[in-house]
Amino acid sequence: MSEKVLVAGVGMIPFSKPGASPSYTEMGAEATRRALADAGIGYDDVQQAFAGYVYGDSTCGQTALYEVGMTGIPIVNVNNNCSTGSTALYLARQAIATGDADCVLALGFEQMQAGPLRSFWTDRPVTRARFQPIMHSLTADMDGMPQALRTFGGAGREYMQRYGAGMETFAAVRAKASRHAANNPLALFRKVLTTEDVLNDTVLLPGVMTRLMACPPTCGGAAAILVSERFARKHGLRTDVQILAQALTTDPPASFDPPSMLNYVGTHMTRSAANKVYEKAGIGPEDIDVCELHDCFAQNEVISYEALGFCPEGGAEKFVRDGDNTYGGKVVVGPSGGLMSKGHPLGATGLAQCFELTHQLRGTAEQRQVPGARLALQHNLGLGGACVVTLYGGN
Template structure:
């Protein structure tokens, strides 16, 4: 095998997102993408003319929805890649951008994840062709004949298998959900910010056996974005190094034939997550013991239970007692899903990976100062797509230091939006949008003034 070419380090210098809310006809994906992208560019302190590649991440939508979003900033002729990899779509876009920048194809990339979803359970979008998860359904019914169709059975069976095999009980699922809802109360972007007791979660509507509604993620609308730059570019802009966060390690994997379908846990990515974590940690030259904060893919509390184990955050087989001992919240071994996770923050599929990135960037900068995992040097992100793909990313501060609580006054000076975006939500202003639009290649989608400004205002729709 030929040696791999040398790679540049890649850094996140800007992030931004919209609130995640229940599906609403008044909020459309162009406006969502415009808001998140504007915030990320403002955070990075750059103009769209600096962007050399765009990655649009969404699971539901027509094939050039990405161009529809990016053209609002200007038609600059850059390559725009539309990315769809199920629930791992956002992190897959980050992976592709990092690969491109690390190999010198570009120096600045903008990744925007967005989703406009239908209310209720996910349903098959195309009814004249094979179901993408059809093989998973066949394997699920072979392993668990009494299952019901749908993702809740796939993930629920995985959680029940873990409980049967290892040191876990069904109440651990409710406790995981309780902690996520507790964390979300301090995240202004979360779809749900209500704090629930353990009994309230256990006694909410039963959806599959002992799995209740409050243990499951909702359908959501929303967007998130990140600006990535090469080491060469960052060296030319040393003033940004204090808030630059390195993607120090990353891995994307899919199912392997020797484990696929041999257990309910592997059917929903336990083995994928384990392999991706090992590879990403090796790429970053760190161990799992160094991780102080983690955003993981808790589409269901059952998946968080098995993923805690798969990532190596606990001793194998001990995820239940790890949760019961308070190890996944503030003051525990590792702060898991300080954002509230998918369960409480929401899960607009294409935006989820970018929202996880934003939270970890804010954590490592010390900006998430109302929910911080202090004294942290390493953060880990896990994003799963059933069907399947697992993406694990490892983040470090560019200066190698551990994080500490940052003052809001200092954050407001550095953030580019004039306030702390980690703890406060504001909609972008027309002046802010104008400041990031292409100056060289403006067009009727991006031009601001007169009727076009009215149209732009319509795209910046009310959140509710």
């Protein structure tokens, strides 16, 4: 038997630049308080908590949550790279679906430093060390670039070479994100950009990527309260948003063999997770009204359209050109502004996506509202690797 899992409350704080944010303790605690207030319950009602972050010492989750309450509940700290927030959500949903708990908190926060992502451990193997020679050989001309830029830039270039897409496609995706973020008071960047603005920005990879196509390092926090249906009815909580299906996948051998940067950045993980969700829910990608996906780079958004099934392989350029990724098109992608405009505090990103889609299904997204939204898809990717795809349904 699987219990119905409802999203009773969500909370999020405005994202900010490194150095301008409160501490992770304050951000995590405030996001939690907002989620509890949105749900209409107290911290004493929470039976378990999963706290996600990437950069921090052990038990940061307890440190943040002790500011809200010290009730002795199980608190599990989660680190799954950029999919950390959604992995915390996955574990919270699983606890309720299996009947182990009736009210669970999923929390994500990140206090990031300025500059490119980097490892703080220099005395041991880096993650994906076994497979990095593949990336190094396919992007040998990018030696010296930050690893994330090299990885997703290499995937973008391979996509262009394979399907004949132009750099303008990536620029148009970034411009779309800025238009959406302009209506999101919690987004880091709210300035509207044109495709030309993006193309004319500082070049990071000639012919492939400019600086505006990359998400910024960001600090922030977000949280969700998940409950069983019986708990919601007993406590008079809202029951209008449900997690219909969810999947977490890791790398299959095909991520690395044959060597391909498109595979290296997780397309197999994404496709597998999405297909599992569609099959479990008995729907197809054509049924999705709104989607928050992992647009850490504009290149990855384009690649993810196809992996999620929104368009056929090689069809993303037409999908973008026809406006099928925005209001009035087939599926509104990134109404929050996505990672590129809203920001990407690694541990908080997955819960911020949940926050946005919950409001979309409630009909409370204000200027960002997708008319008639009933099915919402969330895609959160972490290289190393893990991908979480979540389907939400609204009444």
